[in-house]
Amino acid sequence: QINSKSPLSPNSIATETAIPPARLKNSRSSITVLVQYFNHRVLIIRMEYKRSTTSMTPDQSGKVGVGMNANPLPFLTPRPERRRPDSRCADWNSSKAERDRGEVNIQVLLRCRPLSDEEQKCNVPKVITCNEHKREVSILQNVANKQVDKIFTFDKVFGPKAQQRSIYDQAIYPIVNEVLEGFNCTVFAYGQTGTGKTYTMEGGMRNKGGELPAEAGVIPRAVRQIFDTLEAQNADYSMKVTFLELYNEEIVDLLTTEDYTRSSDERQKKPISLMEDGKGCVFVRGLEEEAVYSANDIYNLLERGAAKRRTADTLLNKRSSRSHSVFTITVHVKQAAVGSEELVKYGKLNLVDLAGSENISRSGARDGRAREAGEINKSLLTLGRVINALVEHSGHVPYRDSKLTRLLRDSLGGKTKTCIIATVSPSAHCLDETLSTLDYAHRAKNIKNKPEANQKMSKAMLLKDMYLEIEKMKQDLRAAREKNGVYISHERYAQEEAEKKYMNFVVK
Ligand code: ADP
Numbered sequence: 001q002i003n004s005k006s007p008l009s010p011n012s013i014a015t016e017t018a019i020p021p022a023r024l025k026n027s028r029s030s031i032t033v034l035v036q037y038f039n040h041r042v043l044i045i046r047m048e049y050k051r052s053t054t055s056m057t058p059d060q061s062g063k064v065g066v067g068m069n070a071n072p073l074p075f076l077t078p079r080p081e082r083r084r085p086d087s088r089c090a091d092w093n094s095s096k097a098e099r100d101r102g103e104v105n106i107q108v109l110l111r112c113r114p115l116s117d118e119e120q121k122c123n124v125p126k127v128i129t130c131n132e133h134k135r136e137v138s139i140l141q142n143v144a145n146k147q148v149d150k151i152f153t154f155d156k157v158f159g160p161k162a163q164q165r166s167i168y169d170q171a172i173y174p175i176v177n178e179v180l181e182g183f184n185c186t187v188f189a190y191g192q193t194g195t196g197k198t199y200t201m202e203g204g205m206r207n208k209g210g211e212l213p214a215e216a217g218v219i220p221r222a223v224r225q226i227f228d229t230l231e232a233q234n235a236d237y238s239m240k241v242t243f244l245e246l247y248n249e250e251i252v253d254l255l256t257t258e259d260y261t262r263s264s265d266e267r268q269k270k271p272i273s274l275m276e277d278g279k280g281c282v283f284v285r286g287l288e289e290e291a292v293y294s295a296n297d298i299y300n301l302l303e304r305g306a307a308k309r310r311t312a313d314t315l316l317n318k319r320s321s322r323s324h325s326v327f328t329i330t331v332h333v334k335q336a337a338v339g340s341e342e343l344v345k346y347g348k349l350n351l352v353d354l355a356g357s358e359n360i361s362r363s364g365a366r367d368g369r370a371r372e373a374g375e376i377n378k379s380l381l382t383l384g385r386v387i388n389a390l391v392e393h394s395g396h397v398p399y400r401d402s403k404l405t406r407l408l409r410d411s412l413g414g415k416t417k418t419c420i421i422a423t424v425s426p427s428a429h430c431l432d433e434t435l436s437t438l439d440y441a442h443r444a445k446n447i448k449n450k451p452e453a454n455q456k457m458s459k460a461m462l463l464k465d466m467y468l469e470i471e472k473m474k475q476d477l478r479a480a481r482e483k484n485g486v487y488i489s490h491e492r493y494a495q496e497e498a499e500k501k502y503m504n505f506v507v508k
């Protein structure tokens, strides 16, 4: 409310004229109020609004938000108010109270892919046998000229015939439910190149009809589960994703749309920084966040991400197998109000496709790529050292030695629920690598995390965070303007033109 005693500085006033006390212009998305004060000066207040400010659920209106931090902010995409009360939200509260807060071991699953057509044609011998029922995998080794079976036990074992769906339903479905209950969860795919890490995480291509194909991997299935669950609960929610690649100890955003004002070199090299917030949390500054509205949307993002990966071939593999990719889904769900306070619960799911675990020297890395190989090794080696330190309870855990372990610190020995899917090939040609994967994964089983649900956020906290976010975006916009001129939406342009005309009319 502004009256003649308003303390506003006259410097902030756009123009000076005598006009009627107040005029109101109402458009679909904004209200502009012109207020006369000090008799001569006019204050312009524009309030942008949307019809419903209480609903967070996506309305198909497209992308929102930039940047990601350790405590990611939800977008508030409005949609007409939904039915209330939501009884299932109440169930979530009670399950939280019942939740076991003790230490839990990292879950380790093993998946053995089938022999490829080519391997079958060449009659490649198999050295792996999976017993899903006993959760055992045995590997046939030649020790002192004798064939010996070595047996490993995991939390779950999936043989070559295991379908994407059954792995998801048995192993990942419960994890996604935890995310919906407000936990952070991480799934790592670890294994030699060509053993099915990307197949397990992303899976086959989309179907034309829009339904998920049988080959769909963890990412599209997780997105669909989140949608299906929350829609069935009639919940108000928002879901957004980030997709980054860690290559040569540099973070690359796989979701940014190409910025053609930059040279192709600059575009490819634009690094994104890993920042610490002073409270022990690490966040990625400048990462694009994308709102998703259907499980099918996710394929556009995955395709965009895949297209961004460079494919500098070496003798053995491609960039995608020498880089780590981290796909993160963040879900915010509005809770039924308790008293006057509305709370929002959020959970985060990291889906990590690690670089191939094979011995780097075999990739034929040389010259310029030697450093690259070393740096990739650095993240993967540090991951191994972190696992060892945690298993051996040594005082110092070298999280800070690589970006991967800094980024996913909380997934190893922290409050996150973590699962590792180790992938192997059944082929005799991969015996050494398979053994090393089995050893590594078996060791990781001993890591204990202490999962804790994220603290719920109050609406006031959310609003405060969103104001901060707006402030940041304003700064970005200012920076962009200084460099490249002004870019605004058509809607906003039309609005501003109309306002200018109106102002001219008023001044005259
Ligand atoms: P990685 O990401 O570990 O390098 P990929 O996921 O690219 O390996 O898998 C290598 C090849 O094997 C791909 O052509 C993939 O489709 C196929 N593949 C992997 N796992 C399976 C599986 N369980 N069933 C059928 N095909 C598989």
Ligand code: MG
Pocket (backbone or CB within 6 Å): 197, 198, 199, 320, 321, 353
């Ligand atoms: Mg891969």
